[in-house]
Amino acid sequence: MPRLQLLRPDHAPALLEFEKENRAYFAASVSDRGDDYFAGFEARHSALLAEQATGTCFFHVLVGGDGELLGRVNLVDAVDGTAELGYRIAERAAGRGLATAGVREACALAGGEYGLTTLWARTTLDNAGSRAVLDRTGFLPTGEIEIGGRPGLRFVRGLRD
Structure with a gap:
């Protein structure tokens, strides 16, 4: 089963390849x-590692058993026990439950190791897959927003329920 790894310097080549390979796929949503x-x-990678070292962000890669980078699950802007969740899964790995598993693992890390109490996320209304992941992992919609000129929803999840 793929597992989250906290972003490290040696992830850079695989992460760049992941982003290049999936650029058009991600741009669709x-x-x-x-x-x-x-x-x-x-x-940019070095800047992310420096930001992570401050404890205000936790950048993760989702790595398969064969070492293949399959996704990203990030917790950013951690302030006063709250952080924003963001994630993306490779097109070739989509539809296998990896986003749900990765978000669940990130929530466990956030509430345990990272000491956070609340996560929030957002997605566009037309991103049914992302909305389903948030629903399956205990996030509740809290209101309508706009994301890049498109209608969206904001979600929240308490980690100490």
Whole structure:
């Protein structure tokens, strides 16, 4: 079963390949990262590791038993016990329950090891897969929002229920 690993320097090559391979797939449901993201990937990766070292973000990669990078599950902007959850799964691994498993594992880490009490997430209304993952993992919708000019929902999940 794939497991989350906290982002490390040696994840950079696989993570860049993951993002390149899935760029069009991700852009169908979320805003594209843009060419600058890929051109400056090494510096961006280093910046993420530095931010993670401050304890305000927890960046994870979802790694299969064969070492293949299958997804990302991140907790960002951790302040006062609350953080935002974000995730993306490779197109070739979609539909196998990996997002649900990865989010469940991230929630357990957040409430345990990271000492967080609440997570929030957001997704567009037309992203049925993401909405299903949030529903299956205990997130509740709290209101309508706009994401990149598209209608969306904000969700919240308490970790000490």
